[in-house]
Amino acid sequence: xxxxxxxRLLLVLSSPSGAGKTTLxxxxxxxxxxxxxxxxxxxxxxxxxxxxxxxxxxxVSAEEFALMVARDSFxxxxxxxxxxxxxxxxxxxxxxxxxxxxxxxxDYQGGRQLKARYPAESVRVxxxxxxxxxxxxxxxxxxxxSPEVIQxxxxxxxxxxxxxxxxxxxxxxxDLDRAxxxxxxxxxxxxCRWDRKxxxxxxxxxxxxxxxxxxxxxx
Ligand code: ADP
Ligand code: 5GP
Numbered sequence: 705x706x707x708x709x710x711x712r713l714l715l716v717l718s719s720p721s722g723a724g725k726t727t728l729x730x731x732x733x734x735x736x737x738x739x740x741x742x743x744x745x746x747x748x749x750x751x752x753x754x755x756x757x758x759x760x761x762x763x764v765s766a767e768e769f770a771l772m773v774a775r776d777s778f779x780x781x782x783x784x785x786x787x788x789x790x791x792x793x794x795x796x797x798x799x800x801x802x803x804x805x806x807x808x809x810x811d812y813q814g815g816r817q818l819k820a821r822y823p824a825e826s827v828r829v830x831x832x833x834x835x836x837x838x839x840x841x842x843x844x845x846x847x848x849x850s851p852e853v854i855q856x857x858x859x860x861x862x863x864x865x866x867x868x869x870x871x872x873x874x875x876x877x878x879d880l881d882r883a884x885x886x887x888x889x890x891x892x893x894x895x896c897r898w899d900r901k902x903x904x905x906x907x908x909x910x911x912x913x914x915x916x917x918x919x920x921x922x923x
Contacts, residue, residue: 711900712825713805714796715740715891716815719831720861721785722843724877728831729809731884732891740891741799743808746772749787752848780810780817785853785860789814796822805895812867827894829887830871834878836861 715732717725733742746762748769757763764772769788772778781790791810799806808818819826833839839861843854868874873890877883894900911917 711805711895712800713894714818714822714825715805716808716810716818716826716828717831718810718812718815720839720864721857722839723831723833725809725831728884728887729807732807732887739804740807741804743791743795743806745789745791747787747789779821780814782811782813784811812864816870828871829873829875829890830868832874832876834876
């Protein structure tokens, strides 16, 4: 069997804040360790208590972010909840050069920009909460933001929800195991799309037209 070719897949997860995409993303990263890399975004938002710089985000000043925009360092960037967030182009290319797919936790604006820049590579999944009461409960239960921030995030959630139709897949995150199973299925199926597997078929066709095929295998 020939070595696995690079599938160059960009798996984008978006959702209203609190729907569970961080939880699902972490689990997917564990399940596909070594095959999938998580895109650590740059942001001007201050770190939350349990966040680690370089693992959750690269926390930068507004000036540093503006400089990166001016240098065209971002594959996409957007303003969300009053802060700027962006994905480094270099990080995507590095993951591709290592033969890894990339997982993103970005908003719909970022999803749209990535799809425009990488139309063949991007697969976008929108995570839905089972209902709005549950969404509010999860945001409050997370207890990392103030009540005002939570209210703002709920208002933004309705806005974000309105963009679901731009996505290729929807996953309802009611039961975590079931939702994860669906996400895993989407990722695996995307890797099996013909354009990412044509390498194998071409190898077989090349083998079938070889001298060895005629002289050894056919006889
Ligand atoms: P997001 O990244 O979309 O803002 P998180 O992954 O941080 O959301 O999830 C928000 C909260 O909801 C977290 O406290 C998380 O543990 C919880 N949560 C996520 N998925 C589920 C689920 N299926 N059932 C119950 N709680 C969940
Ligand atoms: P949070 O501040 O809760 O970590 O993230 C707020 C929102 O910003 C989430 O919807 C998250 O998906 C989005 N986000 C995080 N990183 C990026 C990024 O690099 N680009 C874009 N467009 N959105 C991002």
